[in-house]
Amino acid sequence: xSEQPTSFFGIDLGTTYSVISYIDEYxxxxxxxxxxxxxxxxxSVVYFESAGNVVVGEQAKNLAVVYPDKVxxxxxxxxxxxxxxxxxxxxxTPESISALVLKRLAEDAAEETGRPVRDVVITVPAYFGMxxxxxxxxxxxIAGLNVIGIVPEPVAAAMQYDVAATDAERVxxxxxxxxxxxxxxxIRVSADRIDVLCTDGDQELGGVDWDDRLVGHLVDEFVAQTxxxxxxxxxxxxxxxxxxxxxxxxxxxxxxxxxxxPLRFGGKQxxxxxxxxxFETMTGDLLDRTLGYTDRTLEKLAAKVATDDPAGLIDEVLxxxxxxxxxxxxxxxxxxxxxxxxxxxxxxxxxxxxxxRYALSSAIWDWAATDGDSPDARExxxxxxxxxxxxxxxxxxxxxFARKEITTxxxxxxxxxxVDTDTPGWQxxxxxxxxxxxxxxxxxxxxxxxxxxxxTVVPDQRxxxxxxxxxxxxxxxxxxxxxxxxxxxxxxxxxxxxGLPASSxxxxxxxxxxxxxxxxxxxxxxxxxxxxIEVQVSVLSDEEVRSAAxxxxxxxxxx
Ligand code: AMP
Numbered sequence: 422x423s424e425q426p427t428s429f430f431g432i433d434l435g436t437t438y439s440v441i442s443y444i445d446e447y448x449x450x451x452x453x454x455x456x457x458x459x460x461x462x463x464x465s466v467v468y469f470e471s472a473g474n475v476v477v478g479e480q481a482k483n484l485a486v487v488y489p490d491k492v493x494x495x496x497x498x499x500x501x502x503x504x505x506x507x508x509x510x511x512x513x514t515p516e517s518i519s520a521l522v523l524k525r526l527a528e529d530a531a532e533e534t535g536r537p538v539r540d541v542v543i544t545v546p547a548y549f550g551m552x553x554x555x556x557x558x559x560x561x562x563i564a565g566l567n568v569i570g571i572v573p574e575p576v577a578a579a580m581q582y583d584v585a586a587t588d589a590e591r592v593x594x595x596x597x598x599x600x601x602x603x604x605x606x607x608i609r610v611s612a613d614r615i616d617v618l619c620t621d622g623d624q625e626l627g628g629v630d631w632d633d634r635l636v637g638h639l640v641d642e643f644v645a646q647t648x649x650x651x652x653x654x655x656x657x658x659x660x661x662x663x664x665x666x667x668x669x670x671x672x673x674x675x676x677x678x679x680x681x682x683p684l685r686f687g688g689k690q691x692x693x694x695x696x697x698x699x700f701e702t703m704t705g706d707l708l709d710r711t712l713g714y715t716d717r718t719l720e721k722l723a724a725k726v727a728t729d730d731p732a733g734l735i736d737e738v739l740x741x742x743x744x745x746x747x748x749x750x751x752x753x754x755x756x757x758x759x760x761x762x763x764x765x766x767x768x769x770x771x772x773x774x775x776x777x778r779y780a781l782s783s784a785i786w787d788w789a790a791t792d793g794d795s796p797d798a799r800e801x802x803x804x805x806x807x808x809x810x811x812x813x814x815x816x817x818x819x820x821x822f823a824r825k826e827i828t829t830x831x832x833x834x835x836x837x838x839x840v841d842t843d844t845p846g847w848q849x850x851x852x853x854x855x856x857x858x859x860x861x862x863x864x865x866x867x868x869x870x871x872x873x874x875x876x877t878v879v880p881d882q883r884x885x886x887x888x889x890x891x892x893x894x895x896x897x898x899x900x901x902x903x904x905x906x907x908x909x910x911x912x913x914x915x916x917x918x919x920g921l922p923a924s925s926x927x928x929x930x931x932x933x934x935x936x937x938x939x940x941x942x943x944x945x946x947x948x949x950x951x952x953x954i955e956v957q958v959s960v961l962s963d964e965e966v967r968s969a970a971x972x973x974x975x976x977x978x979x980x
Contacts, residue, residue, distance in 0.1 A: 428534060429784065430541045431577065431776025432526060434519060434557065436497040436601025436627055438462040438743070440773035441526040443534060444781050448815060450581065450774035453530045455479075457980045462769055463529075466494040467521050469508035477525040478980035486661045493518050498601050498624060500560075501553035503908070503960055516556050516961055517969040520563035525978045527566060540569045542780040544772050546602040547573035548622030548832050550891060552907060554937050555959040563969045570783045571936040573829055574599075575606035576617060577775030578741040580782075580825075582766050588612035591736040596715065596763065598750065599742035601627035603711050605718045607735070610825075617829040619721040619864040621714045626707065628671075628744035634704050635667040636660070639682060639693050647689035659686050674700050675746045701749045708753055715754070717895075721864055738763040741771055782825065784808050830864045831937045834892040836904065842876060842924065856899045857890045861933045863897060873929045875943075880923050885914040887929075887941065887956045912956030914943045921945070927952070 431450070433440040440462050445451040452461045458479050468481035469491045476484065485492035493506055499515040506513045527538040545557050554571050561568035575595035582593075590611040597604045604622030608615060640653050640663070653659050663684070670680050679696040701708075719731040728734055738754060738761045745751075745768055754763050767774070784804070802820075809816035836859035840851055847854040860871040875885055889910035893903055914927065930942045943952040961969070 428536045428538070428540070429777055429780035430527075430530060430538055431773050431778070431780050432523065432541055432543045433574070433577070433770075433773035433776060434497065434522065434543055434545075434560070435462075435465055435599055436495050437465060437629065438600060438769070439465045439522055439526055440770055441530050442770070442773040442777040443530060444777050450777040452770050452773060453526075453533045455980055456529050456532060463522070463526060463980065464494075465497065465519075465522050466492060467496075467518055468492050472509035472511065473975060474977050474979070475521055476979050477522055480980065482665070486658055486665070489657045489661055495601055495629060496522075501550070501556040501960060511972060514961060514965075514969065516560045516966075517563050517973055519557070519560035520969065520973045521976065521978050523561060523564035523566060524973060524976075525980050527564060528978065529980070539567050540780065540784075541566045542570040542572055542776045542783065543568055544572050544574045544577050544776050546597070546599075546622060546624065547575050547604045547606045547617065547620040547829075548602065548624060549573075549937075550831065550833060550907075551835060551889075551933075551937055551939055551958045552910065552960070553624075555957075556961075558936075558938070559959060559961055559966050562966055563973050565970060565974055570779055571938070572776055572779045572827075573604075573606065573617065573620070574772045575604060575608060575620070575739075575741070576615060576827060576829060577773075577779055578739060578766070578771040579608045579610060579615060579775070580778050580827075581771045581775035582739055592618075592734050593737045593739055594715075594718070594735045595739045595741060596711070596745060596750070596754065597622075597742045598711060598740075598744040598747075599627050600744065601625075601629050603627055603714065603742075605711070605715045607718060607722050613825055615825050615827045616866065617827075618725055619718055620830060620832050621718045621721065622832070623710070623714060626710060627742075628668075630707055631671055631704050631744065631747070632664060632668045634707070635671055635695070635700065636663055638695070638699075638703055639663060639667060639684065642693040643684050643686065643689075643691050646691040646693070647687075649687040649689045651687040653686050656686070670695060671700070672746075675748060697748070704749075708749055711750075712753060712757055715757075725864060732758050732761070735761065740765045741768050743769050779827070781808070782827070827935075828866045829935060829937065830867060831861055831933065832863060834859045834862045834897045835907075835933065835939070836860050836890050837873070837931070838888050838890055838901070838906075839873070839875065840878070842878075852901070855901050857901065857904045858899070859892075859897065860931045860939075863892065867933055867937060868935050870930065870932045873931065875927045875929050877917070877921055877923055877925045877927065881920055882923070882925075883915065883917050883919070885917070885927055885943075887912055887914060889939065889956070889958055907958055909960045910956075910958045912941075912954065914941075914952045914954055914956070916950065916953040917945055918948045918950060921947075 429444045463478045464482045466481040468476040468484045496518045603626040606620040607618040674697045723731040836857040841854045861869045889907045890904040893905045941956040
């Protein structure tokens with residue numbers, strides 16, 4: 422128990438804004454304000470000032486107007502992808518840029534709490550797959566943090582929302598429209614559990630898309646009114662400023678019904694009038710897309726719990742993410758699903774606060790375990806007492822809100838490619854005899870474990886290649902064509918003893934952890950030897966993570 426963390430931090434690493442929260446001395450989640458702006462949210466924008474110096478937050482956002490080439494924003498949309506940026510001779514990945522945001526948050530938290538920030542829980546959209554989850558975890562490691570949990574944002578929001586609730590079992594639909602991503606997730610909450618039942622969403626749909634529509638409209642109107650010769654779209658500085666203005670106007674249109682926007686460009690000026698109605702019309706298709714995902718989530722729910730009326734199963738609808746403040750969201754959901762009464766619940770901060778609760782809870786439940794065993798009541802009580810003492814908290818209070826066990830799901834099926842060697846003639850057409858053995862199905866409760874017996878193909882084979890596949894479309898199928906190889910999702914099982922005949926069995930055990938991360942173990946049953954595994958679903962290797970961590974630790978991150 423001596424290694425239990427004494428502080429519990431939760432981080433909402435958002436596309437547009439990030440938030441850090443911790444469990445305060447009263448056992449409640451509190452949000453840490455940014456030291457320079459005093460705000461509870463930190464803009465997830467990084468300005469590369471010079472070698473060894475970066476600025477994160479509001480100021481970086483402002484500097485983007487003047488130095489658009491030295492600023493990176495919306496990096497969350499690139500998580501798990503192979504993108505690179507270069508500044509002052511240093512190459513940055515999405516993971517290392519996210520690490521700079523995390524580093525700033527952690528430093529703010531350390532200053533305010535007077536405690537070092539080490540063990541953290543970071544949230545991800547429920548719609549993130551394995552690769553994006555691993556990338557998020559690596560971002561934490563690069564920032565010098567120990568990521569004790571990766572938790573889906575809607576779970577964190579539900580956890581925060583649920584604290585004061587009754588013990589009665591409820592089914593909650595979380596509609597989470599943030600700055601850059603959208604998820605809809607169904608969660609069942611009861612006295613001692615929170616289970617994610619199903620999830621759907623889009624990594625490329627969020628508040629910024631509403632901003633972009635408004636920007637397009639303002640430019641078109643300005644050009645029509647002024648007949649300006651130069652194309653405003655070609656002026657990066659003007660466009661950056663306009664984007665900021667548009668976001669501001671969009672937020673205001675959530676409470677007022679019209680706004681005039683004065684614009685000046687190319688020696689001309691004009692005032693463009695925008696009403697909420699106009700804004701809702703020009704973004705109606707974006708909202709419809711979120712409703713389409715909501716429908717699909719309900720269809721998945723219907724299949725999972727065998728009901729004809731999935732919408733009728735929903736007891737509560739929780740709106741989270743800053744963009745769910747747009748009045749059209751609530752109106753559309755009420756119209757489409759009569760009987761639903763969507764509630765807006767602390768949309769900007771609930772996720773980070775829930776993550777801090779999750780951090781505390783995970784210390785009790787030890788969610789890193791992948792064997793599916795939960796601690797028994799006695800063990801839990803001992804842990805609660807020890808953690809309460811280490812964190813200087815009242816054990817009863819701690820037990821009251823940390824008693825729930827949580828399970829989650831992945832949005833898509835994952836598997837490995839195998840060859841059907843039972844059918845004669847397979848050697849002549851390996852491709853045609855290949856299929857995907859799924860390790861985990863979409864919306865299947867995690868953790869999950871699959872034991873596979875792979876076989877060697879040729880005599881004296883010394884290694885076996887493992888390639889991870891992900892379901893490509895909406896339907897799960899074993900056909901190769903219905904799955905796509907996960908980039909950076911392959912590796913080798915090596916160390917097979919010499920002289921094995923063809924078709925020697927290799928026992929492979931694959932687990933997908935509660936967090937949706939893959940672990941592989943293998944052995945050769947005749948020799949009893951554990952084999953060496955290099956299967957890792959991530960863009961960055963461990964070595965690259967270590968090297969990025971060294972780079973980031975040498976950078977001063979101001980806000
Ligand atoms: P999040 O990722 O949850 O921090 O969401 C931030 C997003 O919410 C940004 O796109 C903001 O522009 C948007 N947002 C915040 N407040 C409002 C509001 N009052 N009306 C509309 N959008 C908002």
